[in-house]
Amino acid sequence: xxxxxxxxxxxxxxxxxxxxxxxxxxxxxxxxxxxxxxxxxxxxxxxxxxxxxxxxxxxxxxxxxxxxxxxxxxxxxxxxxxxxxxxxxxxxxxxxxxxxxxxxxxxxxxxxxxxxxxxxxxxxxxxxxxxxxxxxxxxxxxxxxxxxxxxxxxxxxxxxxxxxxxxxxxxxxxxxxxxxxxxxxxxxxxxxxxxxxxxxxxxxxxxxxxxxxxxxxxxxxxxxxxxxxxxxxxxxxxxxxxxxxxxxxxxxxxxxxxxxxxxxxxxxxxxxxxxxxxxxxxxxxxxxxxxxxxxxxxxxxxxxxxxxxxxxxxxxxxxxxxxxxxxxxxxxxxxxxxxxxxxxxxxxxxxxxxxxxxxxxxxxxxxxxxxxxxxxxxxxxxxxxxxxxxxxxxxxxxxxxxxxxxxxxxxxxxxxxxxxxxxxxxx
Numbered sequence: 001x002x003x004x005x006x007x008x009x010x011x012x013x014x015x016x017x018x019x020x021x022x023x024x025x026x027x028x029x030x031x032x033x034x035x036x037x038x039x040x041x042x043x044x045x046x047x048x049x050x051x052x053x054x055x056x057x058x059x060x061x062x063x064x065x066x067x068x069x070x071x072x073x074x075x076x077x078x079x080x081x082x083x084x085x086x087x088x089x090x091x092x093x094x095x096x097x098x099x100x101x102x103x104x105x106x107x108x109x110x111x112x113x114x115x116x117x118x119x120x121x122x123x124x125x126x127x128x129x130x131x132x133x134x135x136x137x138x139x140x141x142x143x144x145x146x147x148x149x150x151x152x153x154x155x156x157x158x159x160x161x162x163x164x165x166x167x168x169x170x171x172x173x174x175x176x177x178x179x180x181x182x183x184x185x186x187x188x189x190x191x192x193x194x195x196x197x198x199x200x201x202x203x204x205x206x207x208x209x210x211x212x213x214x215x216x217x218x219x220x221x222x223x224x225x226x227x228x229x230x231x232x233x234x235x236x237x238x239x240x241x242x243x244x245x246x247x248x249x250x251x252x253x254x255x256x257x258x259x260x261x262x263x264x265x266x267x268x269x270x271x272x273x274x275x276x277x278x279x280x281x282x283x284x285x286x287x288x289x290x291x292x293x294x295x296x297x298x299x300x301x302x303x304x305x306x307x308x309x310x311x312x313x314x315x316x317x318x319x320x321x322x323x324x325x326x327x328x329x330x331x332x333x334x335x336x337x338x339x340x341x342x343x344x345x346x347x348x349x350x351x352x353x354x355x356x357x358x359x360x361x362x363x364x365x366x367x368x369x370x371x372x373x374x375x376x377x378x379x380x381x382x383x384x385x386x387x388x389x390x391x392x393x394x395x396x397x398x399x400x401x402x403x404x405x406x407x408x409x410x411x412x413x414x415x416x417x418x419x420x421x422x423x424x425x426x427x
Contacts, residue, residue, distance in 0.1 A: 005267065008139055013130050013191050018144065020189070021123040022151050023182025024084060027091065027175050028116050030155040031056055034172050035094075035109070037159065041168040042098045052109050057348060059113030061341045065207075068118040068337030072197040072330055076122050077187045084183035086115035088176040095169040117183055121336030122192070124320050130191050135269045142266025142317035149255045149262070149313065197330045207335035211387040212275075212326035216319060217342040219282065219380040223315070224346025226289060226373030229354035230254065233292075233366035234305075236358040241298050249298070250305045257309025265314035274321040275388040279381050281318055285311040286374030292367040322388070346373075 009015045032053045039049035070079045090112030097104050127140045155175075162171035186192050207213055231251065238247035270277055288308040295301065319339065327335035350373060358366035381388070 005139065005143060005263075008131065008136050008143065011131055011136070013189055014140070016189055017123055017126060017130065017186060017191065018140075018147060020182045020185035021119045022147055024117065024119045024179050024186060025151065026155050026158070026182065027087065027112075027179035028060065029151050030159045030175055031112070033156050034159050034168075034175060037163055038095065038168040038172055039099065044099050048099070052105060054348075055106055055109040056113035057344065059110045060116050061345050063114040063116060064118050064121070064337040064341045065334055067115070068121050068334035069207075069331070071118060071122060071125075071333040075197075076126075076192045076195055080117045080119065080122060080183055080187045080192075083115045083117040084119075084180050087112045087117065088180050090115065091172050091176045095172040118333060118337040118340070119183060119186065120340050121333045122186070124324070124336045125197075125333045126191050126195055128324070129195060138269070138317070138321055139266040141320040142262050142313065144320070145313040145316040146259055146262035146266070148316075149258050153252070153255055197332065207327050207331035207338055210326050210328050210335070211384075213323065213335055213338070215380060215384040215387050216322055216326065217338060218384070219377045220319060220339060221342045221346040221349075222373045222377035222380065223282070223285065223312075224343040225350035225353070226370035226377070227312075228347035228350025228352075229357075229366070229369035229373060230289075230292070230308075230350075232351055232354035232358060233363060233369065236363045236366050237295060237301065240363060241301075246298055249302050253302045253306040254309035254312075257306040258312040261310035262313025262317060265317060273389070274318050274325070275385075278315065278318045278322055278388075279378070279385070281311050281315040282374070282378050282381055285315050286371070286378045289367075289371045289374040293364050293371055295364050295367060326388070 009018075035053050035056065036046075036049045039052060040046075067079060067083055090108045090110070094105055094108035094112065097108065099105050123144065124141065127137050127144075131137050131140055159171050159175060162174045166174070234247045234250040237250065238245070285308075288311060291304050292301075292308060294304075296304070320336070323335050323339055324332060350369065354366050354369045357369055
């Protein structure tokens with residue numbers, strides 16, 4: 001297993017792209033915490049901090065697929081780096097101006113969120129060009145999912161350390177400087193500079209014209225909802241069982257479970273169609289959420305949280321493969337960005353639903369929300385499975401520097417030429 005990951009990371013450019021992307025995504029991963037700490041330091045209320053974070057999150061959800069479509073049209077270098085700089089300048093404006101005048105603070109959040117570069121989707125679009133073997137690409141998706149867990153664990157620690165050493169404003173500046181450096185390190189690499197999307201058929205829906213992709217997005221909206229609800233329910237559970245340390249333990253156990261599951265999943269080759277495998281993984285994920293409703297003692301609850309996390313990273317890694325197979329030709333970055341957006345929106349909805357549920361019904365109903373989310377995610381896949389399993393075509397791997405006659409990485413399972421448009425016309 002370790003040898004397989006070692007071989008993957010020794011592939012030219014692979015480690016650089018993975019590390020650079022993680023650094024470039026730090027501002028997005030830590031935005032909610034950094035904005036909260038800075039707003040409180042400036043005398044703002046929790047409600048105000050939540051409002052600013054909400055503006056950032058909504059803008060981010062809108063911007064990711066739009067920037068992803070721009071990347072598919074114009075390449076990574078000309079979109080990713082300017083977007084990273086613009087997003088960082090939005091945070092710099094926020095750090096300099098503070099909360100007064102408030103409209104400027106909201107505008108800064110809008111800019112920072114809207115221009116967050118789609119590095120996550122960009123990396124997944126690069127893997128088929130950088131890695132030559134199908135099993136390596138699948139392992140890279142799993143390693144990517146595992147690395148996300150590490151980033152979301154380390155990022156808040158880095159923010160807290162920056163606040164302790166300097167200040168809340170400095171934390172905003174440091175994190176975003178790291179983000180720009182990470183994006184720069186990615187986009188000046190040869191694979192990123194030379195990557196070009198396949199020609200695409202003009203269609204205003206872009207990647208969303210794929211029925212299979214829509215099914216996947218519907219399912220992962222509910223998985224995002226489940227994770228957002230778990231965070232709220234874990235805090236409510238901690239209030240009854242010893243305070244904030246308990247909620248941190250539960251969420252850490254969830255992350256450790258995801259790390260372990262992702263490492264094991266990516267360490268071997270799995271037979272069969274990934275669409276069928278995804279149903280099994282989502283079923284196992286949903287099953288893992290159900291025992292949380294029992295709300296046992298802290299030790300057993302921590303164990304159950306760890307078990308609940310085991311299938312998260314494998315499900316994500318498998319979903320990345322399915323996205324690549326279902327994205328219409330020339331829309332792969334946009335398609336991955338839609339998955340990110342759907343997941344984030346689902347997470348926010350889960351948080352919003354779990355809060356009143358806990359308030360009205362208590363901790364056990366709070367954990368029923370993620371259980372329901374997992375079941376709903378599986379139900380979507382089962383109800384619309386024909387759209388996922390309908391007619392895949394063989395995957396063809398490109399070179400890093402494709403010529404006009406070479407096949408590309410994206411797979412348009414629909415092979416649909418949109419009526420009224422010439423082939424190879426860019427959307």
